[in-house]
Amino acid sequence: MNHIALKMLMGDKGKYLGIVMGLTFASLIMTQQPAIFMGILARTYSFISDTGLPDIWVMDEKVQFVDDIKPLQDTELYRVRGISGVAWAMPMYKGLLKARLADGTFQTCIVVGLDDTTLIGGPPIMLQGSISDLRRSDGVIIDIDGLNEKLNKATPDGKKIPLKIGDSLELNDRRAIVVGVAKVTRTFQSQPVIYTTYSRAKSYAPKERKLLSFVLVKANQGQDLGELTRRIREKTGLAAYTQQEFMDITYNYFIKNTGIPINFGISVLLGFIVGAAIAGQTFYSFTLENIRQFGVLKAMGTSNWTLLRMILLQAVLVGSIGYGMGVGLTALFGYAMRHTILAFKFPWQLLVFSGAGVSIICMLAAFISILKVMRLEPAIVFKS
């Protein structure tokens, strides 16, 4: 009877495509919107995940997320270095500074100052130059997206071209020379990221008593990180988090304190409702239009159980095709947008989420249709 169920389903090409398209749309919305949502949220902690070497981040205890800088005194670095279990501890400056370009325009940038000696905490991928070039006079490394989109210089014919190695800009009235180009994950605000040394960053920053943003800590081999963070907190009174904990804190801050989850949640919910309405209505009307055919099969001796399996098979088939197409379109969308400013993250959990959503839609649509067919009097076949 499976063969008959499938032929019934595909017999009316228009209806069949209508159901598949409804489910494709629902699947697309339920996958693509959360993928953008997750991409945006991943950007909130991208600076932490890009900084791969340290095990633990130490900061002021009032810090709520990675961009919420509450500077420390430089002496805190030495206190952390003195705690047992710490292999090394390095300073990091992170702040927002205005860069003045050659044409006189200003651009706010994230300036990151790395330990002068080790340069720990640098960008994950160098595209041009090397991290050690930061030791050159006034050297800065800038992320490629920032260069391409926001840090330009004008050519004599008025066209704007990105800064390149050897070009200069001003940070707080001090000269900075581009010595390298890096690839970093875009940040939430999508501002250019400028790496330099810690001491040079302090000279760029407005004069303040405290300028140390984070202390990056590597634990001794075999050291329990939970134990070490607890020890750092106890000895210094500072906050100390593992990389994952700091990412979670940042992520949760944005979840709780911004409207992003609600806005995207509404999009996903609308996608679910519209998809469910389209697919459910089309599938139900498909069943209604075939009700006489189901009646004929019932009259001829087909059991309700067999009819139920036929409808479920039809629902599973259109659901699988719609889900596959929706997910495929989402993947294509992500691929097409990979070099743009659009945030996009497509983890396997999202496949499970949208798969569950499409399954619920199909089951709802099938359930209504099954109820109709179960209650169907086979004597309907004698009505002209």
Add this chain to the structure above:
Amino acid sequence: MVDAVRCEKLVKIYDTGGQKVIALNGIDLTIKLGELMMLVGPSGCGKTTLISVIAGILDQDSGVCELFGENVNAMRSKDKLQFRAQNIGFVFQAFNLLPSLNAAENVSIPLIINGVKRAEAERKAINVLEQVGLGDRWKSYPSQLSGGQQQRVAIARALVHSPRLIVCDEPTSALDHVSGHNVMNLLKEVALQHDRALVIVTHDARIFEFADRIAQMDDGHVVKVT
């Protein structure tokens, strides 16, 4: 010898929005094996309800309806389905062929319901289509066939699993005179055998000549059997 159908004091009442409509009001009717019985009468007299009860797709409220000596109404639901699948063939006024299946696939449905494998069922279906003169059209879809040809496919579908009772509802009313006569000739020649009975509900006086007996119904009663 057991009768094909024996109805005794059959009563069926429909409840339509609080109003009770008596469709069958104490029907007594017997149809013998090898017999072609026609049920005739005005619209609303209970013909369709009667064949629905006879075919086991509608339960009566009271009375007895035995098919080949078995009280179908008293059977468990599963047994009733199986009995219907094995023993009853249907021919409908509107043909009721599945439009997305070709002729052979449509005809093979009763065999598939009875558990025959698809390939074997379609092979048998083509044989029966040859018997009804459509051996060369087995790949055709209903939309590619004329009304008369569709009814032949429907007859082949009603016969393919060798049922003992064939129930036909207005089999000629959607056909012209010649096609109607051809269908009736076919039913009489191919369907009617000594161990099988045919019940035909009809308004079509042109085909009364094919009946062995005619039961005239009115207002839920069988008023005359000739």
